[in-house]
Amino acid sequence: MVSETKTPVVLCWHMHQPSYQDMRTGQFLFPWVYLHTIKDYSDMAAHLEREPEARAVVNFAPILLEQIESYLVQIERWRHGAGEIGDPLLAALVADELPEPGTPAFLGLIEKCLRANPERIISRYPAFTRLAELADVYRQKPEVQRYISSRFLSDLLVWYHLGWMGETIRRKEHCIQSLQEKSHNFTLDDRRALLDVIFDVLSGIGPRYRHLAQKGQVELSVSPYTHAMLPLLMELECAREAMPDIVLPAHSHYPGGKERAEWQLQQAKTVFQRFFGIEPTGCWASEGGLSQATLGLLDNQGFRWTASGDSVYHNSLKLARKTNPDLPDAGIHQPYAFGDSAVSVFFRDDGLSDLIGFTYADWHAVDAVGDLVHHMENIAGQSRGASPQVISVIMDGENAWEYYPENGFHFLDELYRVLAHHPKLQLTTYSELVADPVSEPDRLPHLVAGSWIYGTFSTWIGDPDKNRAWDLLCEAKMHFDRVMDNGGLSSEQKESARQQLAICEGSDWFWWFGDYNPAQIVSDFEHLYRRHLVNLYEKIDYPAPPSVFQQLSQGSGEPARGGTMRPGHEADNAV
Template identity: 30%
Template sequence: MALKPTEEFTDEDDANLYKNAWNSFGISDVMLARFPEYKALKGKGSKFTVWEKREIKFWHYLAWFDPDFLRGSVELPGDMSCDLSDLVEEQDGKFYLRKKITERDCNRIIAEAFKLCASVVPIHRELMYNPETYEGQIEIITTPYYHPILPLIYSTNSARICQPGTPLPTEFSYPEDASAQVAKAIAFYEDIFGAKPYGFWPAEGAVSEDIVKIMVENNILWMATGDGVLSKSTPAGLPVYQPYRVDSDKVFGDNDPSDAMAVVFRNTELSDKIGFKYQLKTGEEAADDFIRSVIRFASPDEDRLLTVILDGENAWEWYRLDNDGKQFLNALYRKLSKLTREGKVITVTTAEYILGNPKRNVPPHPVSSMREIEPLWPGSWINANFDTWLGEPEENTAWEYLLTARRELEKSGIPRPEPASFSPPEGTKQFYAYRAWEEMYAAEGSDWFWWYGADQGAPGGDEPFDDAFRSHILGVYEFAKKAGAEVEVPNFPSILIGTPSTGGGTMAQSGNMVSVLFTCDATSVDVPDAIYIVGDKPELASWTPNKVKMHDDGTNGDEKSGDGIWSIEIKFPENTSVQYKYTNSGKIGVWSPGEEFPVANRQIFVRDDGSGKMLIRDTFGKM
């Protein structure tokens, strides 16, 4: 649209420009206030002239440029530069147009954006630290290729440790996919930078004992996560200002370096100061406060490593007194440089700290010398668990969709491509096989699961993420068919609860009915009358408690009369998501006495075990 003449805009173009959820006014109020003419256009709301629509698409790009480019010429690699000061001028910290915007200006702003994007990799490649030559300034790390929550790809049951009592989906467990996501990321990194990475940020800092082996096998030296994970790991009470050793075995005290790596933990206090606390401070005030906070950790008796990890895209656009955080960053680096010269605070990359740098008098801190954590707590930097991506009904249904597609892909016999390989020639069966696996890996990404459930909500609505996730799931089948596999493509309706035709996230795949036998062990509680089951389906009384009575009399699927294990057999369509819970001898419509988790529901995804049946074994009051 930026390159399309504005006078040719269609109604659809107009909707994308200023009406739809993700439109050209999707920018923070803090940033918008720095461009008064842009803000005035947003305030008008609609009925824009052609000239105004041209300005909207221009501002949409210009507002995201670093203010340095708006103030004058900035040198770029390859004898290029970027200078937008002929288009805007600064007055009292705000930018105004110098001229009436033309289509040529809109074309130019795209070209300038392209130049900056094309400069990102060369600049970082030039600054990369090389542990072998001790040259360079920054360490570039990577993350699993499609940003999956790696421990959950390894096994969703890892959440049983960090989320006890949370309803979980049918186990999704594909360690080979987790390994492929890591290997693909490393191959991509090496293709771009000409070297292998030393460090890894597992997506969302999600770690577990299980993934250590994958990291070690891929020659990763260190990884990072949140300090909440450290606080729950063993041994307890470890300080956040040290790196630690983790290995792939389950034995404490084994110091075999061949299966070990380092893990560093995000200092939440320092990181959140930059990310969230300095928005109302001047650059100098923020830098002084940060330096004071760092020096508090100093010790004359030992080296300490403080790890600052930002939620990168969120910080600078909210700095109200400091455009883009420029004053803060310049002041911080100036003060840190002075402290480094004085030998009080040494800035290092993590690989530099571990391997040492004699040119900067940084001694090595080998992984073998680090204190061991055994076991490493499974969790992410958010809540030290995985509840953002798993546990709510929508999230669990998404995992069931994923499992259905993954099983079909494996059943199809299409061989998995080498993770480090690149795409075969387009149009060949090998190409379509490659694409089927790529769609699978993409569907394993974390962001789809992030937006499902009530705990997160996109400002423009969750529908685009739901559509994207299901398009990847369907892509697995579509490319598998083109690769020669005989697969039936199911209908995967919207997972979003309340969306028309969702059926609660039920896949309309076939009319096959499955006999589900629910059993509830109530031997540890007094049962005056009976155990009842209630849920979100008419067969389960549509959430009216104490209507559907279970049996402990040897009938209706109950195995043994009077053993305290209550049973009921109910038929549901295959691939149906069912939410339910149990109550104990209450009156119809009254929840008490019931299970002691009023907010959470149990959930199953109906699957045929091959005999037309499915067995559920539950314990009253425990999930």
């Protein structure tokens, strides 16, 4: 029950990774699922466990949950001699024999083990720093690589995983502390002990969040199955609502998009219920991507709340004022309903959320939390006697913390401590606000389609590279539909093809295409996207067109935070 004397505050953390797993081989092409699990998803649970009075909304993309499960299955099979670990980095950690020094496999593992924040992860540990410096020498002088000891790679693999380990694990896990103290000359037994810790953390994620939900500390919500951008699946043209002059792909629509959007939500609910044993009340539609049609779909699927960025609200208010110029601006700190939809829509306070994402990492934790809470108190005080219904901080639960000292340990600890015991602010959840509303949500006639980023879909469509990616997906979907209709596949083959199509529909591929992003990450994602498309063609037994094998995009940018996060407003790009 929300106190009538305190202003509700919702901290909504979104946990998601796209599918890095090749469905054809079972191999993980990139390690970000298990690395973010041991570092971020574990830490985020631990901070809530440490502060019983805290509340939060935690949103999961189902494809992330399934990949965590795949890691657990693969590790267990490997332990019993019944299979291999399908992640090259994790497999190398416990390999009996490592690649020969100087070989491509050896150099490839070195490259993988340097993909970490240089300041907050690598430089934090003198031993890791020395290994990274040696790796630079070896990369620049190929002629000396043959003289490298295999022990170098063994130590580098251990330190890479120690560096990515969550701070709350580091502070309580004896094995991790012992390995850090040992510093070098790690044995195979050391490496396998480290895998045991990793396995335990991965296996504990679902039960820990389920327990937090059962205690009432956490509301668990869900995104579309593979984090697909539902408004664009249903109607590419909806991007024009916020950007009338946007250049759209050659294909005017995604074939059967409405049915696919429905499937994405139905599958999401199925996976969510299997993992957590409950029905989700809310849906963080991927990247806060909403449209009026999307609200109708969420309504039909039984969701009671969703959320987006504050620019979506302002665009919708601006549209409503064209026919009702005197319509007051009630602000973003309350829920709204749009058209005839019954779904309550909450809006992210972009200013507060972006302070956490882009500013506070370099502040002392007490000062950062004090500043954030001061802003919240000002918002509460501006209500002129009637408290605003909710202040929403919404952001991903993984990418910000690697820029903070000790993975944000001190900031998050202080944040929950202060807000859990604040005399005028009360941590709560969206389901509580919907179940016991202070008043009926204000209603606007139409939600202008957009996302939390700039209130548009420009991050996923409109750029030539992004549009080409959509054209490839639309073409693949047309072939998919023809094959599915002609009866040539078994029911099992059809279901496998639907799963593969869903992976191709994920929003992350389109996010990364374009010159704005760093070249290495663009290369990783465009290669992975095209591989998923090739797998789709194989599953429907149709030859992939030559265009699928041609490079889509080459990044050349250096965005803030490496492009993994974006500010909510376009004017904030200089942050």
